[in-house]
Structures are given as C-alpha cells and as structure tokens.
Amino acid sequence: MLSLTSEIRTPFHAVPAGAKLAALAVLSVATFSISAPALMLLPLTGTALLYLCGGLRFARAGLRALRPLWPFLALLAIWHGLSRDLGNGALLGGRLLSTVALANLVTMTTRLEDMIAMMSRILAPLAWLGVRPGRIAFAIGLVLRLTPVLLDRGRQLSMSWRARARRRRPGWQIVLPLCLSALDDADHIAEAVRARGGIPD
C-alpha cells in the first residue's frame, strides 16, 4: 500500500529506519502467535494508540491509508459468518488490520531515502552474486516517482474521453494509449538519466 511519508511530524520520524523495521518484525511475529480472538484487541488498541501519538490529524491520515483493506475484511467477515466461525474470522481480520497498520506507520514516518539506504545495506551481500544493490535502490526510487505520474496520465486520458464521449465511464480503449504513453515516459526518463550520467551502480 503506497502511502508516502507523512508531512505531519511525529515522534517516530526521529527513530532510525532499522530500529523501526526490527520492531515491526518482532510485533508482527508476536501478533501472529496470538490465538484467542479477545486478545487481538491488544495489538489493535496498541497500534491505534501509536497512531494517536502523532496527533488526531495523523491518525486520520493513517486510517485513510487503510481504506484498501476494507474489502478484504468484509470478505473475511462474510466467509466466516457463513461458516459460523466468526471467532476465527475476527482473529484473521485483527491480524491483517494490525500488521498492515503497523507497516503503514513505519512507511508514513520513514523518509524514503532512509528506507532505500536500509534496503541497500540488507541487499549488500548480493553483490557477491553480481547483483548491484545501487541499481535496485534506483529502481525503487523510479517506481515511486512514476506511479503518481502514471495515475495522473490515466486521469487525463479518462478526462479527454469524457470530453468527447456520450458514456461518462472511459472504455477499454484508453488502455492502449495509457500503455503507449507509459513507454513514451520511459523513453524520456531514460534520456534524462543519460543526460546526467547514466544509472548509478
């Protein structure tokens, strides 16, 4: 879930990325070892409290970032409701919700650069196999830079569809131009990278 670093400063922004990732790993394992549905309230309220440390506005942004999760939670509720196993459903849902929320918290309070620097350190041993960690870090940066551009291009195309079509919802016809414009963007970015010295190792 691509929620970028929050502009709202929280105490967690000052914590080093490595420490946050390690804590995330420990807490996730701990959450997965909980077997009683009632105990699931513990990580859930804990996570909520952590968000609240950043203030109400920050917590609300965190809640918004969880929106893509609701369909999955609804699916779990329906399935386990039908199979009369709501306890297990609550357990699974709680796990999903608290671990994703915690992971989002780390994403929202860690600068991308620190995250990538951390990744490069973890991947550094791969250099023995001929993988160049610098390139992986560069690629991550590109994905994060271009995802909003691509979304925007999609919005533009559906807008120009709407401007000249009777049906408001754009059809499958915009898929091809979207792909072509993505390839075109890739050419332009390649040129920009070359203009400033090529892909770093």
Add this chain to the structure above:
Amino acid sequence: MRTSGPSSIAIDALRCRLGEREVICGIDLLLQDRRIGILGRNGSGKSTLARAMAGLIDPASGRVTIDGADIARDRRAALAKVGILFQNPEHQIIFPTVLEEVRFGLEQMGHPKPEAARRARAALKRFGRGDWGGRSTAALSQGQKHLLCLISLLAMEPAVLILDEPFSGLDIPTERALRRVLASYPGTLVQITHDPQVVAGYERVLWIEAGGLRADGPPGQVIPDYLAEMTAEGADAFADL
C-alpha cells in the same frame, strides 16, 4: 562558477537519423559565443540538434565536441561540459524527492554522497528554496518543477547549458523569474526556440530548416528574414505541417 571564457562547441559533419528519416543532414559549426539562439519551426530538426549537442543521441555520422571532449562518448567529461533543460519538466525529474533530484547529477560527477548533498542543499538555498529538500517532486506546481529542473542543472555548473524551449506554458511572472535566473548564468547558453523574441538579445542566431543550416549570424540579420518567411507561409500554414 568556474567558467572563464566562453566554451567552444565544434559540430563536424553531423548527421542524425530517427528511424529511417534523416533529421539532421550534415551540419558543420564552430560556436564560441556566450548566448546562442537556435531558431526553427516545428519538425525542423532543432530539438534533435539540441539532443546531439548534449550527447543524448548517437549521431549517424560526424561528431560534437565541447572544449575538445567528445560528449557522446565521454559521458563523464560531458557532465561537467553540458547540461540540457527539457521542454517538459515531467520528462526530466527522476526522483520522488527534491533533494535526491538535485543530488543525483552531483553524485554522478563523482562527488561523494555527503559532499553532493551539501552542494545540493547550497544550490537550493541559493534560489531561496532551502526548505524544499524533503518535498515530494510530484506535489510541486508546474512552475516549481521547472525551477527544480533548472536548480538541478545549475548545481552541476556545466560550461554549456542547452534549453529546449523550456518555459512554454508558464505564466508571465514565472517565466520572467526563470529567465532572470538564466540571465545571470556565466556559461554558454544555447536556446532552442521557434519564437525569435526570446533570442533577440543574443549574440548569435542559427536558423535550422529541414535538418540543415539555413542562416547563421547576429539576431538583427537572421530574425527579420525568419519572421518574413514565417509570416509569408502563415497564409497557407497547413500546406506543410
């Protein structure tokens, strides 16, 4: 900045192809002025010439050297010699945050990371944008994106700066502000444009037509001919788009 005299851009028998089409068909030039305008209509090959001068495309034959360095082959030398500002900042910004964007070119020039970051911050501060470092590049306004692209290039202090119609679509005050920044640039400026007004105060103007050099001289000599021809054609503009 370190540039003392104007740079020397030498273009020898340059031919460039885009697919099957020959876009630049044999240009020879020696440019030693500080402010050079390249005029031409859409599709005349002026943008391709700019890309060849920046070493971004490999010519079919011939070559471009700046102060003796072959800029298509020797990319490391090219970084200090030439920078290019693209028409659309969206095509130039590579990174998700401002500091990374400005720092990238400096790292590529061989500065160690902390030094590159220090220079990048100094460059941002020089333009009164010291607080931009952590900002997301996607969230900048159009004018701010243009400025970021310009700062990223100026931080590298290239001897030659090529501008490929960079400020089209900006409002008047924003464009004026950016032009003021450029006016104080001590190195060589090569401005690609279809609008003669932009290069009226320059030292030398080249008129590119159909991939070749149509005219070359001071603006007072080249611009009136260019304008006369563009206006004459305007009556039947769609005949040859």
